[in-house]
Amino acid sequence: MVDTPAAAPRLYYGDLDVARGVLMALGVFLHSAVLFSTDVFANYGADSDPGPYRFLVDAIHLFRMPAFFAVSGFFCAMSLRRQSVTAFLRLKSRRILVPLLSVLLTFNMIELWLRQAARSEPEIHAGAAFRFPLDPTLFGELLLHLWFLVVVFVYFLLAMLVTALVAAVGERRHKIARGAFARIERMPNAAIGTWFLAAIALAYAPHAAGSLGPELIYPQWVFGIAPFTILYYAPFFAFGAALNFMPQLTERWRQFSLPKLLGFSAAIVLVPAVAASGWFGETAMVAVSAIGAWICVLSIFGLFNAAMRLVGDRSRAFAEPAYTIYLLHHILVFLLGWLLLSQGIDGALAFGLVVASTLGLTLTIHYSVVRKSAAMRLLLNGK
Structure with a gap:
């Protein structure tokens, strides 16, 4: 066990576990909206207005991955306070890398073939997707939706390094860290303005780094992911990790309030609207x-805490199948969208069918196959 600045209480934050699951499952809505807001299927007669889908993409994209990385950072810090760095690495390698490779080399490869075929085949028929060899240029897209697994694993490695360094500095430095966390916890809510100023500065940091060294920041060095992406989401992960060392502040943010609901609602409506307007x-x-x-x-x-209280223990049903839903949804969204548009079904009906069918199929696969098979639990859930 690594000695860290504070002893970790053995608590289960069910609301945050559910939040992580729901945020992953929102990928179904996001990637379905992406299909109908771009020209992927333009040559199939898609004529629905892309505006509403573009708005939905921007609204979900605004909060989904920042919140996911914040929750992941919270649970990462909790795990590292409870177990050794070695045990943590072993657990996360199995949990992240095994499903990553399993889906990358199967479903993602198949989806690239489907995407290649969709550009030239107006109708789906047996063998259409495999008529041509895979275009080598498509291998750069092989990660598809799995990019976040690579990013979060990089954060886990960095968190392990920080944990090892903290363990090496001695108890005196631990007391300094505990004092700093205690002072932050005692800060009044009025100090939130300072947080936002720091957040804005952190948001500009990746862009500034890109201006100084574009050849280093923007190329996709890390398994098809640019350092820019890692820098952009790092503050959210670090925030979640730091929050785990401040239980009083954690409880404060987990409390529901009307301003939180109004703030969240306003942000997901106004920010995409401002972006679309071109005012800035x-x-x-x-x-x-x-x-x-x-x-x-x-x-x-606070919103997920309140939602879990309303739904009760049934809310945990959203957490268990979330990994399966996320890993398998991408190819299903694409294939179902292709099938529907090939049959002349477009617009809100097609979008609704894609979302409902994808959720239904992935849930069925999880409870009928993944949950019942040790091999599939390992390959698709890393368990």
Whole structure:
């Protein structure tokens, strides 16, 4: 066990576990909206207005991954306070890398073939997707929706390094860290303005780094992921990790309040609307998006806590199958969208069918196959 600045209480934050699951499952809505807001199926007669789907993409994108990384950081810190770095690495390697490779080399590969075929086949028929060899240029897209697994694993490795360094500095430094966390916990809510100023500065940091060294920050060095992406989401992960060392502040943010609900609702409506209006340039939108994302992150803890209280223990049903839903949904969303548009079904009906069918199929696969098979639990859930 690694000695860390504070002893970790053995608590189960069910609301945050559910939040992590729901945020992953929201990928079904996000990627379904992406299909109908882009020209992926333009040559199939898609004529629905992309505006509403583009708005939905922007609204979900504003908070989903920032909140997911914040919750992941929280649970990462909790795990590292309870177990050794070695045990943590072993657990997370199995939990992250095994499903990543399993889906990457099967479903993602198949989806790339389907995408290649969809560009030239107006109708789906047996063998259409495999008529041509896979275009080598598509291998750069092989990660598809799995990019977040690579990013979160990088954060886990960095968290392990920080934990090892903290363990090496001695008890005196631990007391300093505990004092710093205690002072932050005692800060009044009025100090939230300082948080947002820091958040805006952190949002500009990846862009500033990109300006100074674009050849280092923007190329996709990390298994198809740019350092820019890792830098952009790092503050959210660090916030969640730090929050785990401040139980009083955690409880404060987990409390529901009407301002949190109103703030979250306003952010997911106004920020996409402002972005679509073109009122602000790219530089100003960095600040607007950062403020919106942090409002959502700071609100979502309380919203999920309240939602779980309303639903009760049944809410945990959202957490268990979430990994399966996320890993398998991408290919199903694409294939179902292709099938429906090939049959002339477009618009809100097609979108609803894609979402409902994908959720139904992935839930069925989880409870009928993954949950009942040790091999499939390992391959698709890392358990």
